[in-house]
Amino acid sequence: MELEKIAVTACAVEVLEDLDTFMIALADDLERQEQVLELQRALPGSELEEQDKGTDMDTYCLVWNAGPTEYGALSSCVLQEKTLTLLLTPQAVEVFGVTGFLLQLELDETERAKLRDGLALVFSEREPDELILE
DSSP, rough: OOEEEEEOEEEEEEGGGGGGGEEEESSSSSTTTTEEEEEEETTTHHHHHHHHHTTTTOOOEHHHHTTTTEEEEEEEEEEEEEEEEEEEHHHHHHHHSSSSSEEHHHHHHHHHHHHHHHHHHTSSHHHHHHHEOO
16 A cells, blocks of 8 residues: 555635534645545534544544545644645554555645644644644
8 A cells, every 4th residue: 555646736724613613625626626635623612522522533534535534544744845744544544545645735825824724723632643734
């Protein structure tokens, strides 16, 4: 197994109030969205967060192409100037069938800054073993 490579040209970092969720969505193409990776977590203090406490869902989740989903899936998250590398835990490797994701970021500086801030929020309560946000 190896890293899934995705050229990211679209990024959304949003609060979904109606779902009590904070979400980062990274896609290869805004229109076609053939490859989409999402990081989600319940909003702090929300009913959803209270509901998840004490369960395996009391953390962020990773969703790939609206299919495979895993909570606490990452062992490493490294954001550098033009790449985001996400390495999966052994359990998540079984779920996703890859060892991680290498995202080539084709984003402007504003989108990249939103992504960095969004990642810091997603991991504010539970970080992967390695977290580097440059």
